[in-house]
Amino acid sequence: MASLGTFLLLAAFVTCSYSAVISVAGARRRSRRLIESGIGAFYLICAIMTAATAVLINAFLTGDFSIKYVAHNSDSVQPLFYKLTSYWGGLDGSIMFWVFLLSIFGSLAVYVNRERHRELIPYVVATISVVNMFFLFLMVIHKNPFTTYLTQVPADGEGLNPLLQNAYMAIHPPSLYTGFVGMTIPFAFGIAALITGHLDDSWLRAVRRWTMFSWLFLSFGLILGMIWAYEELGWGGYWAWDPVENAALLPWFTATAFLHSVMVQERRSMLRVWNVTLVIVTYFLTIFGTFMTRSGVVQSVHAFGDDPILARLFIGFMVIILTFSFGLVIWRLPLLKARNELDSWLSREAAFLVNNWVMLFAALFVLFGTMFPTLSEAVTGTRLTVAGAFFNKWMTPVGLVLLMLTGVGPLLAWRRSSFDKIAPQFLWPGLSGLVALAIAALYFKIPVWPSGLCFGLCGFVAGTIVQEFWKGAAIRSRNSGTDLLTALVGLVGKNKRRYGGYIVHVGITLICFGFAGNARKLDEQVLLKPGQETKIGKYTIKSNGVKVADDGQKQMTTAYLTVFVDGKEIDGLYPAKWAYRRHEQEPTTEVAIRRTPVEDLYAVLGGFDLADQSVTLQLVVNPLVNWVWFGFGIMALGTGIALLPERSFAFALAKMPAEAAATTVALLCVLLLSGTSLSAQSNMGGDMNTRTSFYARTPFEKEMQHEIVCTCGACGHQTIAECRKDPCATSHEMRGQLAAMIDSGVHDKDQIIQAFIAKYGTEEMLGAPVDRGFSRLAWLLPYVVGASSAVAIGFAAVKWSRKPDEAAVTAPAAIDSALEERIDDELRDLD
Amino acid sequence: MTHRYIKLGLTAGVLVLAFAGLLWSTLQDGTEYFKHVDEVMVNPQAWEGKPLQLHGYVIPGSILKRQDTLEYKFKVQNNPIRDVNQGHVVEVSYTGIVPDTFKGEAEVVLRGKLTTNGFHTDPGGVTAKCPSKYEAQARASAPGT
Numbered sequence: 001m002a003s004l005g006t007f008l009l010l011a012a013f014v015t016c017s018y019s020a021v022i023s024v025a026g027a028r029r030r031s032r033r034l035i036e037s038g039i040g041a042f043y044l045i046c047a048i049m050t051a052a053t054a055v056l057i058n059a060f061l062t063g064d065f066s067i068k069y070v071a072h073n074s075d076s077v078q079p080l081f082y083k084l085t086s087y088w089g090g091l092d093g094s095i096m097f098w099v100f101l102l103s104i105f106g107s108l109a110v111y112v113n114r115e116r117h118r119e120l121i122p123y124v125v126a127t128i129s130v131v132n133m134f135f136l137f138l139m140v141i142h143k144n145p146f147t148t149y150l151t152q153v154p155a156d157g158e159g160l161n162p163l164l165q166n167a168y169m170a171i172h173p174p175s176l177y178t179g180f181v182g183m184t185i186p187f188a189f190g191i192a193a194l195i196t197g198h199l200d201d202s203w204l205r206a207v208r209r210w211t212m213f214s215w216l217f218l219s220f221g222l223i224l225g226m227i228w229a230y231e232e233l234g235w236g237g238y239w240a241w242d243p244v245e246n247a248a249l250l251p252w253f254t255a256t257a258f259l260h261s262v263m264v265q266e267r268r269s270m271l272r273v274w275n276v277t278l279v280i281v282t283y284f285l286t287i288f289g290t291f292m293t294r295s296g297v298v299q300s301v302h303a304f305g306d307d308p309i310l311a312r313l314f315i316g317f318m319v320i321i322l323t324f325s326f327g328l329v330i331w332r333l334p335l336l337k338a339r340n341e342l343d344s345w346l347s348r349e350a351a352f353l354v355n356n357w358v359m360l361f362a363a364l365f366v367l368f369g370t371m372f373p374t375l376s377e378a379v380t381g382t383r384l385t386v387a388g389a390f391f392n393k394w395m396t397p398v399g400l401v402l403l404m405l406t407g408v409g410p411l412l413a414w415r416r417s418s419f420d421k422i423a424p425q426f427l428w429p430g431l432s433g434l435v436a437l438a439i440a441a442l443y444f445k446i447p448v449w450p451s452g453l454c455f456g457l458c459g460f461v462a463g464t465i466v467q468e469f470w471k472g473a474a475i476r477s478r479n480s481g482t483d484l485l486t487a488l489v490g491l492v493g494k495n496k497r498r499y500g501g502y503i504v505h506v507g508i509t510l511i512c513f514g515f516a517g518n519a520r521k522l523d524e525q526v527l528l529k530p531g532q533e534t535k536i537g538k539y540t541i542k543s544n545g546v547k548v549a550d551d552g553q554k555q556m557t558t559a560y561l562t563v564f565v566d567g568k569e570i571d572g573l574y575p576a577k578w579a580y581r582r583h584e585q586e587p588t589t590e591v592a593i594r595r596t597p598v599e600d601l602y603a604v605l606g607g608f609d610l611a612d613q614s615v616t617l618q619l620v621v622n623p624l625v626n627w628v629w630f631g632f633g634i635m636a637l638g639t640g641i642a643l644l645p646e647r648s649f650a651f652a653l654a655k656m657p658a659e660a661a662a663t664t665v666a667l668l669c670v671l672l673l674s675g676t677s678l679s680a681q682s683n684m685g686g687d688m689n690t691r692t693s694f695y696a697r698t699p700f701e702k703e704m705q706h707e708i709v710c711t712c713g714a715c716g717h718q719t720i721a722e723c724r725k726d727p728c729a730t731s732h733e734m735r736g737q738l739a740a741m742i743d744s745g746v747h748d749k750d751q752i753i754q755a756f757i758a759k760y761g762t763e764e765m766l767g768a769p770v771d772r773g774f775s776r777l778a779w780l781l782p783y784v785v786g787a788s789s790a791v792a793i794g795f796a797a798v799k800w801s802r803k804p805d806e807a808a809v810t811a812p813a814a815i816d817s818a819l820e821e822r823i824d825d826e827l828r829d830l831d
Numbered sequence: 832m833t834h835r836y837i838k839l840g841l842t843a844g845v846l847v848l849a850f851a852g853l854l855w856s857t858l859q860d861g862t863e864y865f866k867h868v869d870e871v872m873v874n875p876q877a878w879e880g881k882p883l884q885l886h887g888y889v890i891p892g893s894i895l896k897r898q899d900t901l902e903y904k905f906k907v908q909n910n911p912i913r914d915v916n917q918g919h920v921v922e923v924s925y926t927g928i929v930p931d932t933f934k935g936e937a938e939v940v941l942r943g944k945l946t947t948n949g950f951h952t953d954p955g956g957v958t959a960k961c962p963s964k965y966e967a968q969a970r971a972s973a974p975g976t
Contacts, residue, residue, distance in 0.1 A: 235955075373865065383865040385884055387942075390861030525927050525954075527901055577931070587931050606928030616901060618928050698914070743915065 002067050005146035008052040013136040015045050017793050020129035024797040027122035035122045042125045046103040053100050060086050066153040069145040075157035085170040089160050092145035099135045101181040109185045113206050123192035134317050141782040168228040176221030180286040182214025187283035190276050194328040199335045215255045216639045223632045234589035234604045236620035241391040243298040246370045247289030250363050254282040257359035264349045269339035280325040344416035351409040362398050396450045403512050406505050407461035428467050433460030451519030461509045465502050500642025507635025510627050517624025529614045537621040540564040545613035554580045559605045559615045575605040599623040792822040868909035872919035878945050891935025902926050912936045922949035932959040
């Protein structure tokens with residue numbers, strides 16, 4: 001099965017190259033048949049990737065542990081659901097999932113737009129195919145999920161990381177990926193528009209929905225990650241400015257900016273360069289985010305390993321994206337001239353412009369902060385890290401400015417306003433803002449900066465939105481003679497994008513409302529003996545000791561706490577620690593949360609002593625936190641309304657996101673109402689008999705252990721770092737020799753390798769061919785083949801797309817021979 | 832036309848300077864030095880009082896906890912415990928809940944300040960890396976991360 005999978009990946013790669021070449025050729029020769037052929041091949045990629053996905057999922061379901069990826073990310077006792085989600089549990093599979101999604105989205109986008117944007121389609125197909133080629137190349141040469149153990153197949157897998165066995169974690173990555181991958185579609189259309197020079201607003205119309213759809217899933221992914229951090233990691237918060245979180249936030253900023261500035265181009269034909277740039281930057285940031293978290297460039301508590309090869313490949317790809325896209329933009333600058341200038345700074349387009357600058361600044365700042373440790377080490381040699389406080393200090397004002405613009409923008413007219421005209425517009429929103437600020441500051445005694453101000457601005461934005469709905473509905477009700485409610489529904493139905501957008505703003509306001517609650521956050525750590533009490537906020541918490549239970553899967557140590565308010569018992573809290581069999585070193589924290597709309601009472605069992613029944617607790621009161629999750633539900637609803645097709649069933653496919661949004665809301669409501677933390681761990685296998693001696697003590701020793709292969713003959717050429725089964729005497733001995741050599745002061749890689757070659761007489765025990773002399777060819781070959789096929793494809797595309805009479809034959813065989821010749825030449829040169 | 836460019840240039844200049852100034856001032860108190868025990872303990876006086884993220888390994892058996900409190904004292908050395916020479920050692924004090932993965936031999940990063948009588952860790956400043964075999968997503972659990 002594994003070889004079938006690898007074959008399918010290779011087939012997908014070949015099909016991608018064919019579809020890229022033939023589409024470009026078809027577009028340049030204006031040959032309908034070639035273009036159709038390219039599109040056909042493009043759909044075929046989708047089919048091939050579906051088949052490859054089926055093969056991998058089948059391997060997970062049947063427990064085919066001969067495939068390394070399956071062995072590393074699942075085991076036989078894992079529940080069915082997590083066997084499926086293990087598909088994207090590791091890097092190799094997630095790259096494949098990326099290609100799978102991109103092939104589906106690409107096909108959908110091409111299918112929907114094939115008639116309407118006929119001139120763009122071939123280049124869209126070519127762009128997406130080339131992107132797919134990069135990821136397929138990455139998989140085939142470096143991260144193939146179908147790599148197998150050659151001889152000794154492990155009897156059982158290692159199991160998915162317990163922290164990832166959680167319902168949120170199962171849907172969080174696909175949601176983020178949907179967002180990330182979806183951003184490729186606008187990028188492909190942008191590139192197609194630049195190449196063809198069809199830079200009117202039609203390409204924007206084609207991508208608007210896609211961007212909205214991807215943006216929704218990106219937001220959903222971010223929120224799910226927050227919920228997961230809040231409920232599963234147990235430190236009382238949901239956002240820590242960790243590099244991995246930031247990586248997902250970066251494209252979110254630029255995509256949000258694009259969704260706003262696109263309206264300026266539609267209305268006023270301004271900001272054309274800017275919009276193309278935002279699309280490119282957003283796409284670039286999705287790739288950069290992946291690079292940042294997966295290459296080991298940035299240190300993170302997420303601790304994704306170092307991977308220099310992956311880093312180099314990604315850097316190469318990013319350089320190509322940037323030079324190619326911005327090269328095109330510069331080439332097309334004359335066509336991208338704005339048709340209008342900004343008339344006044346007191347206009348809606350000016351507000352959008354400011355919003356865009358702030359969004360872009362936010363993205364750049366987060367990028368800077370995330371890369372700061374790496375940058376400081378490169379520049380000064382000392383690694384300086386920035387804490388979350390640094391981000392908060394800067395992003396709080398940025399967030400407040402954005403929140404203010406949310407309220408100001410809709411009140412300004414397009415082109416120009418005057419102070420006389422807008423003063424009455426600002427009356428009610430301004431008043432509601434002031435009232436909110438006053439209530440927060442005077443009644444609740446919340447400091448004005450920043451939380452009080454945030455409450456005030458929430459009031460202001462809410463005022464603006466209510467006023468907009470009220471005015472629109474009143475006018476409509478007068479004109480149509482219906483009641484206000486019907487008029488309101490009709491209003492939203494008539495201007496789905498505008499009012500859907502306002503509903504999204506309501507969601508954002510609620511999320512900010514939730515953030516502002518942090519001002520009153522309480523966080524305490526206490527040690528309680530049975531019968532002892534502690535107070536936090538209005539709550540009194542009494543410990544009744546700990547109980548240990550065992551359900552055969554895991555040992556559960558639960559603290560029994562009673563919660564009192566004003567001397568009345570209101571609830572019980574049962575935070576726990578679960579130690580799974582064979583995972584006792586990594587107990588999971590089961591947080592107990594008492595949710596109310598006003599505040600969450602959050603308890604973590606930090607430690608316990610069975611002898612005297614004392615418990616160490618972290619108690620947190622998180623005011624308004626549920627409004628963040630609820631706000632997202634509203635946001636999804638608004639996006640769903642904005643995504644509804646203008647004419648129902650004009651194209652049924654575009655309707656899907658709306659239903660998805662409704663499902664999302666329903667899902668969120670269920671999650672919120674249930675009030676229970678979804679903890680879906682299960683017993684996982686995984687063997688602990690990896691405890692033989694000679695663990696690597698230094699990075700160098702670790703590197704060397706991964707270079708040298710065990711010669712025991714039973715492990716199927718595992719490296720001596722890996723071969724620790726049963727325990728293996730040979731690898732034990734080899735590790736010992738390596739350790740002895742390093743201890744004796746040999747720190748030269750070559751010297752050690754030579755010593756091992758001398759001792760064992762062959763190069764057999766080298767994990768990889770030596771990067772020298774003839775053996776270097778083995779290293780270079782895949783890169784050479786990859787690079788030369790890319791060159792050959794470009795060459796073929798240009799050559800074949802000359803006018804029909806100039807061009808030679810069009811039989812596909814000729815492409816193969818041209819390609820082969822080229823590869824042959826390149827390889828001969830190398831020798 | 833040139834007049835307009837001068838105005839634009841000046842505005843941009845002022846904005847950039849203001850931004851750089853703000854960034855500089857916030858970076859002053861927003862950053863922490865990421866150091867290994869050896870780097871700091873070679874010349875401890877130079878590092879006293881500076882915000883640090885100290886990387887090291889907990890010496891097994893050195894963890895002391897005062898009865899019925901959350902006060903911890905332990906020792907951290909520069910090199911992994913299995914290493915032949917241990918490198919410099921620093922005494923650490925901490926009050927609060929420690930992560931599950933915090934134990935002897937654990938690789939830790941401590942946020943806090945160096946004083947004359949040892950390293951004083953901020954609340955929630957103990958991050959312990961999982962001794963995990965999972966290549967990816969092995970998130971260290973720590974209060975405050």
